[in-house]
Amino acid sequence: MRYDLVDLKLFLAVAEERNLTRGAEKAHLAPSSASHRIRQLEDALGTPLLTRQARGVALTRAGESLLRHAREVFAQLEQMHADLAPYAQGIRGHVSLWANTHATHTFLPMDLAGFLRDHPQVSVTLEEHTSPHIALAVAGGEVEVGVVAGHVESSGVELLPYRQDRLVLVVPAGHPLEARRDEPAGLGFGVVLDYPFVMLHAGSAIHTFTMNAAAAQGRHLNVRIQVRSFGAVLRMVGAGVGIGLVPRSALVFADRERPPTVLELSEPWARRDLQICVRNRASLSGFAVALVDALAKSAEA
Template identity: 30%
Template sequence: MRLDFFDLQLFLHIIDTGSLTKGAERSAISLQAASERIKKLEQQFTISLFSRHASGVKLTIAGQTFAEQAQLLLQQYHQLQQVMAIYAQDTHSQVTLWCNSSAQSEYLPFLLPPYLLENPNIQIDLKEAETRDIIQALDKGTAQLGLISSFFNSEHLQTLEFSDDPLVLICPIQHRLKDKMQLQLVEVIHYPFVGLMQYHSLQQSIETQAKLLGYAIQYRLRLPNFTAIAQVVANGVGIAIMPKRAANRLTTLYPFHQIELNGDWANRKLLLAAKNFDDLPVSYQHLSQFLLSKNFK
């Protein structure tokens, strides 16, 4: 049994207009061609779809059921076209992914290259921001998809867990904190720090926590990335806070001690967030599915 989607659309046009003639016109075919196509549909299913009247046509009971299924099939067909469109060689999609510092430096540089190689017609623009700003952008509609920290309230958004992403404190091997296994931020706030540049979202989050404790962090040096921070800390300049994933990666390059930080703000998760994942453009849904399939733990 072969089903022609053009015939289904013709059938729905006839219903919408209440006329075989007008349905044919809307489908841009002749009345005779339209009549033959409908006749073949009726023969194929051994049913009558319409009852003919002087004022036009009306659906039979079988025709009403057929109309419901035809609408579903056409909706699925259009969805299939949209999903497949991102693979077409002459179709380019631009996706903007908002992300915090940790996602930008520790996850996406490893994930996105193979994704982009497999999908040469997708372009990704990464926009780094603090989680609070990403949430506001998603609320306002200026952002469609973001990787955010679970520490911030995002209950009004749809979120899916992407990865555990705890923060740790690192210190020089011979530092007085070297024997500690766990610490609260308040216990180290008076030590000199090495940090990221002020514009980094993670640095803003750390400083916000210090302010809530009534302190201001004293920095001996600010640097642009975690690699530079690890090198300076290993040389004995100060202590620093960074994602555990970054510390684990860098400890093979630079000698420093790693200490767990207590508190919800530090034992965070990375969440993929959107207002409504089902309403996202197909290219965004495709990227979302890819990111969630990686299941980082």
């Protein structure tokens, strides 16, 4: 197959405009040249991409498929440019960091801001994953540094203390569970599963963790609404939408006018000791060592 990015860019413009002339103008080509390139692209792919109509063009099934892939191609190219741009600006090092939802939404933003301010020549890629996945990725050399919560069963990694926190239950004012806020031992997770939950979005590490915790009790969560941050969870709970499970450190994001009621959980997994996870500190790049040291130092402070 012989075609290039100019052909794909032209096809994308024509497909989005649903008009050959306007698409050619958008791609800075003459209509005759654009029509010739589209025919060559169809010949190269061996199938019609457009159906010519009186007032424009329509996509064939093959054309719809190519449009989807072309958008993905150009999105990947933009990401490539974004990844390479820092090196042209003097960036000399890069560290990959995976962390669970808890760390990503609470402690890491401030800690990474301090690290990047002190190390302007370094860039960091942060991805959110579950703790077991992070430990396996670090052990396999897929990622240099991780931040995990609780006990992770993975050989071949070193764990360093990072932060201490707890997951707590938050309920709206006047909720039936509010009367049990002073129970010394805290609430068992099974007690709260009859009530609708406000959850972080599906795919977030804490969403997966909470679903698994309910499944371990042979139950399913009643998810009323899914949101994108702990702050949104707290505001939804304060507004009476449902109950939620958040780190104690996230309570600073609660709406002061309608703060939720905080209840302790008796479950052992409620304690969320965050740990820095590396495969072998001695084998880390210098920039990764600097990041590990900065995270450990911020925890001490």
